[in-house]
Amino acid sequence: MTSAIETAVEDGIATLRLNRPEVRNAMDDAMRAEVIATLEGWAADPAVRALVLTGAGAAFCAGGDVRGMQQRLAAPPEEVAMNGWRRQGRTHRCVALLHTFPKPTVAAVNGAAAGLGADLALACDFILAGESAMFTMSFLARGLIPDGGGMYFLPRRVGLARAKELVFSARRVQAAEALAIGLADRLAPDAGLHAAATAWARELSAHSPAALALAKSVLDRSLEMGFEEVLAEGSKAQAICYTTAEHRAAVAAFLGKPKG
Known part of the structure; x- marks a missing residue:
């Protein structure tokens, strides 16, 4: 069975690549569990000095798995809320591990970072956007609210009024606009995105x-x-x-x- 993530550590720089390209790296329960276990291990590993988070294929992360949402809604109504509450706890654990990771973290955003995918990028210290990067707080378009830390991280990056506009409209933000409004910190060509993210992570982690x-x-x-x-x-x-x-x-x- 193919792993939902790919991992590598080279010269102290760890790469965590979300690996469900057939669904644009939408996060399901298995991927979430693997990400949590990996981050817990790397946080305590002195050989890891920095982290690059990216996605396999043409997208960074399309958010939560909508097919999984459909299946969960088929449960008896009295179970839906508690099942969701438990899943929220695991999602929050994943995002908290990224946010509190005791080493520099760089999100190398290739293609779409939608919904929870945008939240994962925002939980990192820095966002490096490829030329194909696109961000959208798509939750309201699914009848939901941002639940992966975006309502905390986004206003701190772009200001409260702009954060409200991005959440309420669920519109798409392309790479150039993301840089202009502070949603991304740097841009890089798609072909050199991972190399640029690794070099930046190495620079950020050079000291004590x-x-x-x-x-x-x-x-x-x-x-x-x-x-x-x-x-x-x-x-x-x-x-x-x-x-x-x-x-x-x-x-x-x-x-x-x-x-x-």
Whole structure:
């Protein structure tokens, strides 16, 4: 049986490729479980310094599996809500692992990132859009609301009014517009998308893994904290940094540089 994802680690850069190209990498329960297990393992693996998330074939991720939705609606009405609630928990676990991954994450968006696919991209630290990339918060067109973190991540990227417009209209945003409004951070040709994402991930992860993880943990919460709280959290993180081998080596290397 073919795996719902493909994984590779090369020179510290991990690639997680969603691998259901026949349905544009729509996420079903099996794919979700594999993504969760992989992210949990890589988060704790010191050999992994950064993550690139992308899709196989012509799409990044078309969102949730609509055929699966149809099958679930065939359950007795009294079971639909609880089944959905349990599935939401697994979806939220998947998105939370991406958001809190203690290393840089880059979504290399090839083709459509629709619904939950857009949410997965938004959960990453950075979005690199291929020339064929297209984003759509398509939930309302299915009679649903964004449920994969998009209502948290999207306003923080594009502002509240624009986030409302994108969610309410469910319209398509092509790569150039995505860059212009801050939905994407960089563009790359489709042919070189993965190479560009890997190179960027390598650049982002070049320094102390411990300091990076700690800085990311504070930055990810900084918009919900006041100034004094950010300083307090930063002080605790810095105290840990003072004890790391990377800090000691960096100080020694700096002081050992020739003068002039």
